[in-house]
Amino acid sequence: MIDVLLADDQALVRDGFRALIDREPDLRVVAEAVDGVEAIAQARRHRPAVVLMDIRMPNIDGLTATARVLALPDPPRVLVLTTFDRDDWVYEALRAGASGFLLKDVRGHQLTDAIRTVAAGEALLAPSVTRRLIExxxxxxxxxxxxxxxxxxxxxxxxxxxxxxxxxxxxxxxxxxxxxxxxxxxxxxxxxxxxxxxxxxxxxxxxxxxxxxxxx
The missing domain is CATH 1.10.10.10 (Winged helix-like DNA-binding domain superfamily/Winged helix DNA-binding domain)
Known part of the structure; x- marks a missing residue:
């Protein structure tokens, strides 16, 4: 079973992600967070395999929260999600240690497949993200x-x-x-x-x- 933490300040988004994830037999949502501060605390408490991390959140943004979550002992994989296809955010997310980056307009099966991919230790980028952002x-x-x-x-x-x-x-x-x-x-x-x-x-x-x- 792959335990997932949802970190997003929009309740509707979290509800949608939870519905998609919990219907999969090998995935489950173990906690939710409304900002970066809570994401760090919940990751420390629940030790999920994967964190779905929104970039734009109050108090502590998703990039900072990603770096802090990955500094925890035996850290989870972080899959960054955002509504914005911003090259600088993608690059900074990778530098912070994120294992993947997806836009929020992905299909449900793409999201659940992405969770499995990063949980297995692979990296994943949105199809629109290529090496141009690195270069x-x-x-x-x-x-x-x-x-x-x-x-x-x-x-x-x-x-x-x-x-x-x-x-x-x-x-x-x-x-x-x-x-x-x-x-x-x-x-x-x-x-x-x-x-x-x-x-x-x-x-x-x-x-x-x-x-x-x-x-x-």
Whole structure:
């Protein structure tokens, strides 16, 4: 069973999400929060597997709450939801440690599938979100010398480059002509070697380290 915490200041939104989630046999809502302060407290109390976090909330916004929730011992995965397709918010959510980003106009099955995806340790971005947002904001930072990442094997570096380009495991497998399970193994190994939590962190790391260049 995947326990979910809903954090949104609109009761109607929370009710809608709860109705969608609770009808799934493997998902359940264990708590709700109306602002970032309550989201942090409820995450600490209930220890959910996934937090659905709205960005625009009173007292403490969703980005700040995400960072604080992920600083808790054995933190949950955070799936950020918003009505606004703002590149800067998406990037800051990823930097804060969110595992996924979705717009609130997604279909019900897309939302429940997203919860399962991030609970399983994968990263998820809305279909409208591509590597342009990473490139746009990383390009504003001072350019670093390209990172060689000698701790990674050549194949792991290949996988990281494709991962940074927004490719799924299946697409990486086709590109490198290897099996899907082999891709998962490479991804898990590079995450461990680089001390990263998930694919979302790996994408940000690939650009910020200089391993992948904006526009490259």
């Amino acid at each position: 746009q904001f990383v390009s504003r930072a001072p350019q670093r010398p390209p990172a060689a990442l000698p701790e990674l094997t050549e194949r792991e570096r290949d996988v990281l480059r494709l991962l940074a380009g927004g490719l799924s495991n299946a697409e990486i497998a086709r590109s490198l002509v290897i099996g899907h399970s082999t891709v998962k193994t490479h991804v898990n190994r590079l995450l461990t070697k680089l001390g990263l939590r998930d694919r979302a962190q790996a994408v940000v790391y690939a650009y910020e380290s200089g391993f992948v260049r904006p526009g490259g």
